[in-house]
Amino acid sequence: MYNIIMGFGNPHGKAWPASIKMDIATDEAMPEQGLIFSYLDVSSIGRCGRVCRGWTEAVHDILLWKHKFAEDFGLDVTACKLPKPTKTGGSVTWRSEYRRVVETTPCFLTDELHDHDHQVLHVSFSHDGRHFATCSKDGHVLLWDAAHPVRIRQYRDMRIFGWKYTQFSEFNADDSLLLVSGVHLGDHSITGEIAVFTVDDEFELQCRIENKPYDIFGTWFNSEYVVSGQLRWLSHDRVSESKLWLNKANQEITSEHISIVQPMFRFFNGNVCFCRMLRIAEFSVQPSVIWDGEVAERAQTGNPMSRAAAPPGQRWVGLGWREVEPDGEAGQQLMDTGEPPPPPRPPVGAAAGDEARMPGKEEKRRVKYLIFTTGSKTYTPHQIGFKRLDGFRIQTRIAPGPSLRERVEFRRRAEQLHEELRAAGVPPPEPDYNDWESVCDQFDSVDHVIDLHGHIIGMCLSPNQRYLFVNTRPWPENYVIRNPHDPPPIAREIDIHVIDVATKKQIGKSYRAHRAYTCNEGCFFLFVDVTKHFVASGAEDKHAYLWDRHHAVCLSRYPHADVVNAVAFNPADPGMMVTVSDDRTVKVWRSRLNCEQNGIDTADLPHCIKHRTRRTRPRRRAHTTAT
Structure with a gap:
């Protein structure tokens, strides 16, 4: 038996020949004894590894675990690849990858909370993972302690301020304040309010x-x-027009000259659309990466209002316009193409650290973006807008401005001019907002716009804020919108698109498994959340869904009795996830590893639904020996 097992394993750790790799990947023309362990489940393989030293070496075979990973999680064994090794995590093997997915995926329902009296719309975690907040149509915002068992720490009824319900929450960077957004009372009200609370007792x-x-x-x-x-x-x-304002979270009482409200941007909106779902992204990146994605395509695919010509004698270099004069071959190339020449390569035999000290080596710089949904064809949000905030400065003190006497004199002159024009029969000049060229100087430009050709129902940033994940219900292909008040029909399938904020490119595969059923008029938000390894989203089919971020495969479904509106991972421990639903419940899901660390017995706990598709093997004919 030892020889049979060793025929499949590779005890010396050497690379398999290409032909044998192909045999294991396709299960064709392989010796039958070489498939013994590959036909066992993972728990049985683990028990076999305890039999003897030879079997222990066999069950650690690289190709065996690649085969089991692809089979158990529904991947194509010839196409699946390992994630790149991290600086701190070391090398990654198929066995460690399988263990990561099984042990860190939230799967056990440890808490089911019924403290809301109406549909629960949103959930968000603090950055330190100690608290999370939920918003509901009952008009309350609840602040929870995330430690097991979960309990309410604080709550507030916002209906005393004329709110209809609370709909969104977000912690600030140091988790000292909580932003809560809500909707004012009224059957057709589109106005709302933001409230800020301290995160303390x-x-x-x-x-x-x-x-x-x-x-x-x-x-x-x-x-x-x-x-x-x-x-x-x-x-x-x-x-x-959409005006964006910068507001200080707490009122200053020491001086009336300290600014608490400051205008940021004024965007022009056409075809009944307007800005929604604001996000701020801040990350480090090489300047040349931003140039490739932003400036090179802005003239072709950007918002028409943001197409600005280069200042005379300047080129867009790195992070802004710079004066450039031809100086040698490199300067001439920069003037001709707008792209600097590649940095010089380090000399042959140089040490690894020498490259960082080369004069042409780029250093990463912090960039900041305002991200929002908008549109240009119809009132439903179908575009992502980007506005860079590197040059924006917060006004800390209010300028004195004109004196009272000067303001009175200015008003008197304006009224006098108005009376003179009316006496002469000349109507006062009014801006024609239908003529964009005549009013464009009154509005701020949008740096870049990406059209996703579908109804955007949710979006979030990755933990490093470099990538944007967007929940979208697609429109029919090649659909022509003739009336902005009549948007296209939307699909039941939901796609999660991934956008690199630096390059403004869609990357990777879109995640799809969840569904929605409401039409355009009744379409509502389904929030998505992301960790280093997982992507999760709510859905209208009474389930939340979780995907592996690297392999883009759906791993689990989390059942509810009604629509799942939002999901949120614990940033400090992604093995904890919270789902909220129209069934008025808040469910807390934890991974095997998280349950072990918190001393939770998982024997009788409800389990999520595994969304794995085991690939069926073709039945082999038994070999018969002639007698």
Whole structure:
């Protein structure tokens, strides 16, 4: 038996010949004794590894675990690849990859909470993983302690402020403040409000900020300032402007000259669309990466209002316009193409650290983006807008401005001019917002726009904020929109697109398994969340879904009795995930490893639904020996 097992394993750790790799990948023309362990389940393989030293070496075979990983998780064995090794995690093997997926995927329902009296719409975690907050149509925001067993730490009823319900929450960077967004009372109200609370035993209200439309949600600019929105319709019901404001999270009382509200941007909206779902992304990147993705395509695919010509004698280099004069071959290339020449290579035989000290080696720089959903064809959000914030500065003090006497004199002159024009029969000049060229100087430009050709129902940033994950319900291909008030029909299938914020490119595969059923008029948000290894989203089919981020395969489904509106991972321990639903419940799911660390007995706990598709093997004919 030892010889049979060793015929499959590779005890010396040497590379298998290409022909044998192909045999194991396809199960064709292999010796029958070489398939013994590959036909066993993982638990049986583990028990076989305890029999003797030879079997222990056999069950650690690389190709065996690649075969089992592809088979158990529904992947093509010829196409699946291992993740790149990390700087701190060391090398990755198929056995360790299998163990990671099994032990760190949230799968056990450890807490089922029924403290909300209406549909639960959103959940968010603090960055340290100690707390999470939930918002509901019962008008309450609940702050929870994430430690097992989960319990309510604080709560607040926002209906006393005229709120209809709470819909969104977000912790600031140091987890000292909680932003809560809600909708005002009214059957057809599009106005909302943002409230900021302290995350402590007092849960004290710091400020309230007007927010219109309500689904702009609001977001943290930094640990002290909040970005809000204001919508104003212009000449008719198709043209509007979205003003974004920077608001200090707590009211200053030491001086009336300290600024607490500051205008940020004023965006022009056409065809009944407007800005929604604000996000702030900040990360480090090489300047040349941003140039490749942003500037090279802005002239072709960017928003028409953001197409600006280069200043005379300047080129876009790295992170901004710079004056460039031809100086030698490198300078001439930069003037001709706008792209600097590649940095010189280190000399042959140089040490690994010498490359970082080469004069042409780029250093990463911090960049900051405002990200939001918008549109140009119809009122449903179908585009992602990007606005870089590197040059934006917070105004800390209010300028004195004109004196009272100067303001009175200015108003008197304006009224006098108005009376003179009316006496002469000349109507006062009014801007024509239907003529973009005549009013473009009154608005800020959008740096880049990506059209996803579908209804956007949720988005979030990766932990490093470099990648944007967007939940989208696609439109029919080649559909022509003739009336902005009549958007295209949307698919039941939901796609999760991944966008590199630095290059503005869609990357990787889209994640698909979840579904939605409402039409455009009734379409609502289904929030998505991301960790280093997993992607999760709510769905209208009464389940939440979880994918492996690297392999893009759906691993698990998490059942509810109604629509699952949002999911959230614990940033400090992604083995803990929370799902919230229209069934008024908040469910806490934990991984095997998380349960072991918290001393939770998993024997009688409900389990998630495994979304694995085992590949069936063709039945082999038994070999017969002639007698």
